[in-house]
Amino acid sequence: MATFIVLLGPPGVGKGTQAKILSEKTKLAHVSSGDLFRENLKKQTELGKLAKSFMDKGELVPDDVTISMIRDRITRPDCEAGAILDGFPRTPAQADALEKMLTEFKSEVSKVPYITAAEEILVERTSGRWTCPQGHTYHAKFNPPKQAGVCDVDASELYQRDDDQVETVTKRIRVYLEQTMPLVEHYRKAGKLVEVHGDQPVEQVTKDLLAALDM
Ligand code: AP5
Numbered sequence: 001m002a003t004f005i006v007l008l009g010p011p012g013v014g015k016g017t018q019a020k021i022l023s024e025k026t027k028l029a030h031v032s033s034g035d036l037f038r039e040n041l042k043k044q045t046e047l048g049k050l051a052k053s054f055m056d057k058g059e060l061v062p063d064d065v066t067i068s069m070i071r072d073r074i075t076r077p078d079c080e081a082g083a084i085l086d087g088f089p090r091t092p093a094q095a096d097a098l099e100k101m102l103t104e105f106k107s108e109v110s111k112v113p114y115i116t117a118a119e120e121i122l123v124e125r126t127s128g129r130w131t132c133p134q135g136h137t138y139h140a141k142f143n144p145p146k147q148a149g150v151c152d153v154d155a156s157e158l159y160q161r162d163d164d165q166v167e168t169v170t171k172r173i174r175v176y177l178e179q180t181m182p183l184v185e186h187y188r189k190a191g192k193l194v195e196v197h198g199d200q201p202v203e204q205v206t207k208d209l210l211a212a213l214d215m
């Protein structure tokens with residue numbers, strides 16, 4: 001059966017950072033809903049423009065478009081063995097849709113690592129973040145690239161996300177608490193939740209994740 005791992009956690013806790021590392025180690029595809037929206041925006045697709053209008057306000061993109069984007073993505077061949085889902089699902093309706101999709105593929109969510117950290121850490125991490133168009137992330141203080149403004153992995157030019165301003169981050173955290181937190185209880189009840197402390201060095205968080213996932 002394919003392995004689908006859902007990374008849960010608030011904005012800036014390190015989901016993208018860890019998903020990239022886990023994807024390299026496990027060879028499972030990294031599927032980030034936020035990265036997919038940003039790719040669409042770069043290509044100026046209708047989906048990208050629609051998503052931006054919500055992302056800039058720190059709100060969630062509507063479930064129907066988000067679900068169909070993820071369905072398209074996880075039916076690609078590189079997800080045959082499964083995927084690390086980063087940022088999806090984020091609402092109970094998305095979690096239900098994911099469950100139905102995976103049942104169709106004769107699969108299910110394997111485990112749900114829930115990465116946690118205090119709000120002031122989330123704000124510090126997002127405000128110093130530099131992102132590469134391919135989704136690699138850096139931090140001015142905690143994880144600087146070798147050369148300022150340039151991605152170590154693919155030499156792309158790094159940028160700061162529009163939604164990383166403090167007011168937008170604060171809104172994103174509020175939206176997370178209201179709309180995504182119910183999924184913590186949902187997956188805990190299903191016996192799939194494993195808690196991991198995000199307030200540790202990147203390498204330690206990776207070790208804890210691999211241990212929690214038995215990988
Ligand atoms: P999305 O892009 O998913 O943003 P997010 O969930 O808010 O999470 P972030 O990407 O901000 O943080 P992260 O946890 O990936 O942290 P990272 O590893 O980068 O979503 C953006 C928007 O898209 C949403 O607001 C919404 O509008 C829309 N959207 C996306 N998915 C959706 C969905 N399913 N439904 C509806 N709408 C959706 O790390 C952060 C920083 O900290 C980096 O600088 C990094 O270098 C640093 N760092 C990481 N780990 C550590 C560590 N251990 N120690 C020190 N620094 C660290």
Ligand code: MG
Pocket residue numbers: 015016017032034
């Ligand atoms: Mg991310």
